[in-house]
Amino acid sequence: xxxxxxxxxxxxxxxxxxxxxxxxxxxxxxxxxxxxxxxxxxxxxxxxxxxxxxxxxxxxxxxxxxxxxxxxxxxxxxxxxxxxxxxxxxxxxxxxxxxxxxxxxxxxxxxxxxxxxxxxxxxxxxxxxxxxxxxxxxxxxxxxxxxxxxxxxxxxxxxxxxxxxxxxxxxxxxxxxxxxxxxxxxxxxxxxxxxxxxxxxxxxxxxxxxxxxx
Ligand code: Z5A
Numbered sequence: 001x002x003x004x005x006x007x008x009x010x011x012x013x014x015x016x017x018x019x020x021x022x023x024x025x026x027x028x029x030x031x032x033x034x035x036x037x038x039x040x041x042x043x044x045x046x047x048x049x050x051x052x053x054x055x056x057x058x059x060x061x062x063x064x065x066x067x068x069x070x071x072x073x074x075x076x077x078x079x080x081x082x083x084x085x086x087x088x089x090x091x092x093x094x095x096x097x098x099x100x101x102x103x104x105x106x107x108x109x110x111x112x113x114x115x116x117x118x119x120x121x122x123x124x125x126x127x128x129x130x131x132x133x134x135x136x137x138x139x140x141x142x143x144x145x146x147x148x149x150x151x152x153x154x155x156x157x158x159x160x161x162x163x164x165x166x167x168x169x170x171x172x173x174x175x176x177x178x179x180x181x182x183x184x185x186x187x188x189x190x191x192x193x194x195x196x197x198x199x200x201x202x203x204x205x206x207x208x209x210x211x212x213x214x
Contacts, residue, residue: 007093008038009210010086010131011203012101015139016170017159018149019188024139024199025099031203032095040089043099045074047081059156067113074105075123082128090131102128103136103176103183108158111172112165135206136180137199138173139188 011028013021022043029039045055054077057063058070065073078101089096102124109115141149143166150159177183186198 006087006090008090008095009135010090010096010098010133011206012098012103012133012136013139014100014103014107014136014183015173015188016141016143016146016166018146019139019141020149020192020195021099021139023192024137024195025097027196027199028137028203029097031200032097032207035207038092038094039097040085040094041097041099042081042085044081044101044104045077047085047098048077050080051077059158061155061157061160064157067109067115070113071105071109071115071120071123074109075127078102079127082131087131098133101133101136103138103173103180106176107169107172111168111175112161133182135202136183137202138177138183138185139195140170140174140185141188143167143170145189 011032013025013028015021025041025043029041032039044051045058046052054073058065058073058077086096086098102120105120105124106117110117110120143163146166153159174185177185184202186195186202188195190198
C-alpha cells in the first residue's frame, strides 16, 4: 500500500531503551483521539500472536542469537504485523501509533550489531514495500539515562549489552534522523512534562500540516 492510497496515517516512536517511547505512545494516541481520529496502538517486535511469540525468542537473555538470525526474526515478526495490523488499520482510515519499527532495525541490528545497511534496506523493501511511517518521533537519551530508568527491572538480552553497543545504537538513530525528514528528534532526557510538551507540539504541527493540505 502506498501513501497515496492509504487513508490513515502511521506514526512511530523510536529511540534507545528507556527513552520514554511507551509512555509517549499513549500520549500521542490521546492527542490524536482528541482530534477525532480512530487510533490503533501497537508495538514491535510484537503486535500479532506470532509476533509476540517471536518477541519472546528475540528478548530471551538466556538464548543469544546470531545477528543475522535476530535481523530475520525482526522482519518475520514485522511482515505479520504489517499484513495483519498496520496496513488493514491504515486502509480503514485509522491512525496507527507504533512503539518501534524498521528504524530500530537500522540502529540495533545495523549500527549495534554490524549488519550491513544495504541488507536491512533490501529486507525492508521485501517486507513492507511502500509502508513507511509518515512521522517518527525519536526520543534521544544518553546511555546513562537508559541505565538509570531500567534499574528496577529484570533486564532482557538487549538491555544486558555493554555501553559501546548503546552508544552505537544512539548515534545510529541520530544519524538516520539527519537523512530522513520524517524523523523528529526530541531530547527525552528532560523532565516528563517537558518531553510530553515537545511531543505534543510535534504531533499538533503534523496534524496542522495535513489539515492545511486538505
Ligand atoms: N529491537 C531491535 O533490536 N530491533 C528492532 O527492529 C526492534 C526492536 C523493533 C524491544 O524491547 C527490544 O527490541 C529493544 C530493541 C529491540 N531493546 N531493548 N531492550 P522493549 O520493547 O522491552 O524495550 P524498549 O522498546 O526499549 O522499551 P522500554 O525499555 O520500556 O523503554 P521505553 O518504552 O522507551 O520507555 P518507557 O517504558 O516509556 O519508560 C521507561 C521508564 O522511564 C518508566 O519507568 C517511565 O515511567 C520512565 N520515564 C519515561 N519518560 C521519563 C522522563 N522524561 N523522565 C523520567 N522518567 C521517565
